[in-house]
Every structure is written in structure tokens, then in C-alpha cells.
Amino acid sequence: MAKSKYAIQxxxxxxxxxxxxxxxxxxxxxxRGTIVALLGPNGAGKTTMVRILSTLLxxxxxxxxxxxYDVVKDAHSVRSIIGLTGQYAAVxxxxxxxxxxxxMGRLYHLSKEDTLRRSxxxxxxxxxxxxxxxxxxxxxxxxxxxxxxxxxLIATPPIIFLDEPTTGLDPRSRLAMWDxxxxxxxxxxxxxxxxxxxxxxxxxxxxxxxxxxxxxxxGGTADELKSKAGRERVQFTFERDSDLKKAEKIIxxxxxxxxxxxxxxxVSNDKGVARVRQLLEKFENEKVRVTGMSLSKPxxxxxxxxxxxxxxxxxxxxxxxxxxxxxxL
Amino acid sequence: MKRVKPEPRSKIYWALSDFAVLTKRSMVYIVRxxxxxxxxxxxxxxxxxxxxxxxxxxxxxxxVSYVDFLFAGILVQTAAFGxxxxxxxxxxxxxxxxxxxxxxxxxxxxAVLVGHTVTDLVRNTISAVIMxxxxxxVGFRPEANAFEWLLVLGILMVFTFAISWLSAIMGLLSKTVxxxxxxxxxxxFPVTFISSAFVPTASMPSALRAFAENQPVTHVIEAIxxxxxxxxxxxxxxxxxxxxxxxxxxxxxAAVYIFKRKTxxx
Numbered sequence: 001m002a003k004s005k006y007a008i009q010x011x012x013x014x015x016x017x018x019x020x021x022x023x024x025x026x027x028x029x030x031x032r033g034t035i036v037a038l039l040g041p042n043g044a045g046k047t048t049m050v051r052i053l054s055t056l057l058x059x060x061x062x063x064x065x066x067x068x069y070d071v072v073k074d075a076h077s078v079r080s081i082i083g084l085t086g087q088y089a090a091v092x093x094x095x096x097x098x099x100x101x102x103x104m105g106r107l108y109h110l111s112k113e114d115t116l117r118r119s120x121x122x123x124x125x126x127x128x129x130x131x132x133x134x135x136x137x138x139x140x141x142x143x144x145x146x147x148x149x150x151x152x153l154i155a156t157p158p159i160i161f162l163d164e165p166t167t168g169l170d171p172r173s174r175l176a177m178w179d180x181x182x183x184x185x186x187x188x189x190x191x192x193x194x195x196x197x198x199x200x201x202x203x204x205x206x207x208x209x210x211x212x213x214x215x216x217x218x219g220g221t222a223d224e225l226k227s228k229a230g231r232e233r234v235q236f237t238f239e240r241d242s243d244l245k246k247a248e249k250i251i252x253x254x255x256x257x258x259x260x261x262x263x264x265x266x267v268s269n270d271k272g273v274a275r276v277r278q279l280l281e282k283f284e285n286e287k288v289r290v291t292g293m294s295l296s297k298p299x300x301x302x303x304x305x306x307x308x309x310x311x312x313x314x315x316x317x318x319x320x321x322x323x324x325x326x327x328x329l
Numbered sequence: 330m331k332r333v334k335p336e337p338r339s340k341i342y343w344a345l346s347d348f349a350v351l352t353k354r355s356m357v358y359i360v361r362x363x364x365x366x367x368x369x370x371x372x373x374x375x376x377x378x379x380x381x382x383x384x385x386x387x388x389x390x391x392x393v394s395y396v397d398f399l400f401a402g403i404l405v406q407t408a409a410f411g412x413x414x415x416x417x418x419x420x421x422x423x424x425x426x427x428x429x430x431x432x433x434x435x436x437x438x439x440a441v442l443v444g445h446t447v448t449d450l451v452r453n454t455i456s457a458v459i460m461x462x463x464x465x466x467v468g469f470r471p472e473a474n475a476f477e478w479l480l481v482l483g484i485l486m487v488f489t490f491a492i493s494w495l496s497a498i499m500g501l502l503s504k505t506v507x508x509x510x511x512x513x514x515x516x517x518f519p520v521t522f523i524s525s526a527f528v529p530t531a532s533m534p535s536a537l538r539a540f541a542e543n544q545p546v547t548h549v550i551e552a553i554x555x556x557x558x559x560x561x562x563x564x565x566x567x568x569x570x571x572x573x574x575x576x577x578x579x580x581x582x583a584a585v586y587i588f589k590r591k592t593x594x595x
Contacts, residue, residue, distance in 0.1 A: 051429075054433045055432070055433060056429055056432050056433060076435055077435075079433055079434055079435040079436075080335060080435040082433065084429070084430065084433040086426045086429055086430065087426070088425055088426035089426075090425055090426035090427045090429065090430040091427075092354060092427065094357055094358055094361045094362055095354065095357065099357075103350055103354055104434075106346060106350045107347060107350060107351075107431065107434050107436045108335065108434055108435065108436075109335040109336060109338070109343050109346070109435060109436070110333055110335060110336060111336035114333050114336070118333060135361070151430075152430075154333075155333055155335070156331065156332050156333045158332070
């Protein structure tokens with residue numbers, strides 16, 4: 001195998017659909033064995049980029065190498081070392097979970113023995129054993145996604161693309177999915193995932209690439225990005241004005257913001273729950289009566305605000321679907 | 330994680346394996362997709378009853394009884410409608426992202442088209458047998474010997490396979506499942522009704538008649554009619570085969586080309 005320093009290396013990728021320029025010179029370098037998130041709003045070009053990296057689309061300009069193989073000239077070699085989990089759970093509804101996995105194993109050209117062994121391993125690992133012989137159309141959303149991800153892992157590909165792996169999942173299934181993804185990384189797999197949520201990128205990725213309108217606008221660890229966007233803040237509200245005054249004295253920091261009308265204040269918080277507990281204890285000791293408390297985390301919007309001076313473009317559902325259509329052309 | 334390696338085999342072995350795996354996948358639909366199974370069988374039976382008992386009495390068919398005349402028409406229409414499941418299957422696979430998934434694998438991804446068309450062929454063979462049995466129940470009295478029955482089956486299979494590949498193209502071009510259902514209906518409805526399937530073409534206005542007498546579906550119907558109830562064969566047999574093979578080859582090449590273009594080239 002032609003080894004390169006990076007598992008994934010994309011240089012100056014351009015892609016247009018008709019007059020619509022989706023990617024405008026995107027660069028990406030991903031070290032082997034790391035997990036990287038491509039973070040951006042709808043229409044930023046995330047899906048198009050994943051489709052180029054996974055050989056489904058050809059770039060108009062620029063080059064991509066996956067483990068040293070060119071995605072255009074050597075697509076076949078690339079396909080045998082990648083696993084793709086798209087935005088839709090692409091499982092066959094009229095096949096059972098087990099049959100879906102076995103079909104994928106054979107299509108990855110694994111031997112019959114390896115296919116059977118891997119299918120059973122994955123059913124176990126992804127907690128689908130109990131439903132293994134039910135048609136996939138009877139599965140819940142979370143279960144379908146798990147089966148879908150399991151299917152892309154059957155040939156133990158060293159590189160995995162996850163396009164919005166938790167979109168449309170309920171919070172519990174999302175947490176389960178996150179656990180599964182985190183486990184993959186500990187096994188040495190290189191993962192590129194796309195997401196619209198800073199929280200998800202933060203939770204899963206070692207490195208985050210923020211893209212907007214087809215270009216990389218920032219890159220860094222979650223902490224680096226957040227420090228650009230402003231820290232997490234903690235807010236308190238109090239019973240009386242005198243409580244507020246006392247609290248102001250207790251906190252007295254540079255990042256303190258007071259709202260007299262609401263009888264409340266907020267302060268940046270980079271030490272998590274420990275700091276909140278500390279503050280509450282101090283209030284207690286000084287007999288300051290607290291009526292409410294909340295934490296606010298910086299969001300993709302905040303990062304965008306800082307990076308671009310505008311809000312992350314929230315497109316309505318119509319734009320979203322047309323974006324998907326374009327990505328499929 | 331320990332890497333699992335692909336099994337080293339020849340390209341041809343894996344291409345055939347891809348065809349087999351995806352044919353097996355589509356084949357389970359015949360049994361598991363009950364909606365599809367029921368509509369494949371009940372629609373043609375209803376048409377058969379409708380023409381046999383409701384309209385049939387008013388239609389003159391010189392030389393043969395109406396039910397004997399009708400049967401070849403119903404058989405071919407069943408095959409033509411049955412061949413459009415490929416279109417629905419292909420569009421559904423594209424919509425669901427299943428085609429994308431196959432494209433990202435080291436396989437012959439156009440095998441997905443083969444899977445659907447071969448499945449249509451099997452499903453249509455089954456429904457043709459059912460139609461013959463139902464036909465016998467309602468008074469169809471064929472005179473064909475075993476060899477002639479084999480010819481009927483052969484002609485019908487080449488024809489239905491050709492229509493399946495044509496409908497694969499429609500499946501690739503269509504954006505939605507509803508859309509493709511319409512597209513195939515708008516295509517199959519006129520070519521099966523403006524033919525000699527249900528009435529002798531002699532009763533049609535001249536322009537329509539010229540089309541009806543020279544289009545491929547009529548040749549297929551007339552060839553099967555001749556083999557089953559002894560109406561004159563003329564050149565229908567050869568023309569039926571020639572048309573079917575031509576449609577098959579052109580549609581196959583076009584479908585594979587469109588599949589490749591649509592899913593990678595741009």
C-alpha cells in the first residue's frame with residue numbers, strides 16, 4: 001500500500017452543480033487513527049465533500065488521496081478500504097438485520113466464513129442480536145442507524161465516513177451512537193464525520209474543521225474553537241436586589257455581566273460543575289437567596305458569529321431538501 | 330482492530346458473485362413484499378375477468394372464441410406491467426441511499442440493476458403460469474403442444490426482460506417513487522391497449538390501426554396467440570423476437586451507461 005503521512009488528504013477541492021458552486025477550494029488533511037469533524041450549517045458543502053472523498057462524486061478541480069490512493073484514478077482500491085454511512089440509513093427494509101450484514105460482507109468481497117463471523121460479531125457489538133432475524137423495516141430509527149453503521153464496518157475498513165450520523169435520532173439513541181463511535185476510534189480507525197452541532201463535534205472529534213459556503217473557515221480542537229466563541233457561561237437569578245448586590249461582590253470577575261431588571265447576573269465558567277458548586281456554596285454562606293441557575297454553552301452559532309460576523313445560515317426545510325437533491329445529482 | 334481482508338478471487342468470480350448476491354436480495358421481495366405480490370397477480374386476473382365477462386360479449390373475433398383471442402393479450406399485458414417493478418425498485422434504491430452505499434463498495438455496482446431485472450423475470454414467469462391456470466378456469470382452450478408452450482415462454486421471457494431494462498432506465502431518471510409509477514404507467518398503458526391485445530385492430534381508426542399493427546407489443550401478442558390458438562403466425566414470431574432483443578440490448582447498454590454517469594461522473 002502506498003503510504004502517505006495522512007490517511008486522508010484533499011487539496012483545493014472545487015465542485016459545482018450547474019451554476020451553484022458548492023465547494024470553493026477546500027483543503028483537508030487527516031492523520032491516521034484520528035477522528036475529525038467537519039462542522040458547518042446546512043448547505044456548507046459537507047455532504048458533497050464526503051461524497052467526493054468516498055468516490056461517489058468526482059471533484060471538478062483538486063485531488064484527493066485516501067491512504068495514498070487517488071479517489072478518481074484508483075477508485076476501486078479506495079472503495080475496499082473505506083466504510084460509508086450516509087445521511088439516510090441505507091439498509092434493505094425487506095431483509096433482516098443479519099441478512100443485511102451478510103449481504104454487505106459478500107459485496108465487500110469477504111470470504112463466506114469471514115462474512116458469517118463478522119456479521120455475528122457486529123450484531124453482538126451493536127446490540128442487534130435480539131432483532132437480528134426481524135425485517136429491518138420493523139426497526140426503530142436508532143436501531144436502523146446502528147445496523148447501517150455496522151454494515152459499513154463489516155470489512156473492518158481503516159477509514160470511515162459518517163455523514164451526520166445522529167441526525168433525526170432521539171437523545172437516547174444519539175448517546176448510544178456516540179458511545180459506539182467513540183469505541184471505534186480506540187480501535188485505531190480513522191474517522192471523518194460531519195455534523196451541524198458543535199456539541200457533537202466536541203464530544204467525538206479530536207480536531208474540528210469548520211466549513212462555510214464551501215471553504216474551510218477555521219480548524220482546531222473543540223476548546224480552541226470555543227475560546228474563539230466565548231466560554232460557557234453560568235447565570236443566576238436572585239430573590240431580592242440586595243441578594244444581587246451581595247452576589248456581585250462575591251463574584252467580582254472581569255467577565256461578570258449584571259442584569260438589574262431580572263435581578264440576575266452571568267459570568268463565564270471554564271471549570272464546569274466544580275465552579276458552579278463553589279459559587280452556590282459561597283451564596284449559601286452569605287445567605288444570598290438564589291431563585292434560578294442555568295448554564296449556556298457556546299453553540300455553532302456563537303462560533304460562526306465570531307468567525308464570520310453573522311449567524312450560521314439557518315435554511316428552512318425547503319432549502320434543506322434542495323440542498324440534498326443537489327448533493328445527489 | 331484486526332483487519333479482515335477480501336478473499337483473493339478472480340474479477341469474474343466476484344462480478345458473478347455481486348450479480349448473485351443482489352439477485353437474491355431482490356428475489357426475497359417476491360415473497361416478502363405482499364403488496365407487490367398481490368397486485369402482480371390480482372390486477373391481471375381482474376382485467377381477464379373484466380374482458381372475458383363484461384366487455385367480451387360485445388367484441389367480434391373472427392375465427393376464434395373471445396376468451397381464446399383475449400388470452401395472449403392478457404398474458405403479454407401482465408408481463409409488461411410486471412416488468413415495471415424494476416423501475417420502482419431502482420428509484421427506491423436511489424432515494425434510500427442504497428445505490429450510494431453500493432457505489433462506495435469495491436463491487437460491480439450496476440449489479441443492482443441486474444438484481445431487479447432478473448427478479449422481474451422470475452416474478453413474471455410465476456405470474457404467467459398463474460394466468461394460464463386462471464385462463465383455463467374461465468374457458469381458455471389452448472391447442473399448443475409442449476414445444477409450442479416452450480416457445481411461448483421463451484418469447485414472453487425475452488419480451489419481459491427487455492421491458493424490465495427499459496423500465497430500469499425510467500427508474501434511473503425518475504426523482505420520486507410516485508413519479509416513476511406514473512412514468513411506467515403512461516408508457517405501458519398505451520402500448521398494451523393500442524395493440525391487438527383486447528380487440529382486433531381492424532376496428533380501430535386508420536392512424537391508430539397503423540400504429541397498433543406495427544408496434545412490438547402486437548407482434549409479441551400475435552406470436553403467442555398463433556402458438557396457443559392457431560391464428561396465422563405470418564412474420565409475427567420473428568418480429569417479436571427481433572424487437573424484444575433490440576429493445577433489450579439498447580436498454581441494457583443505456584441503463585448501465587446512465588447508471589455509471591449518474592452516480593459517479595459528475
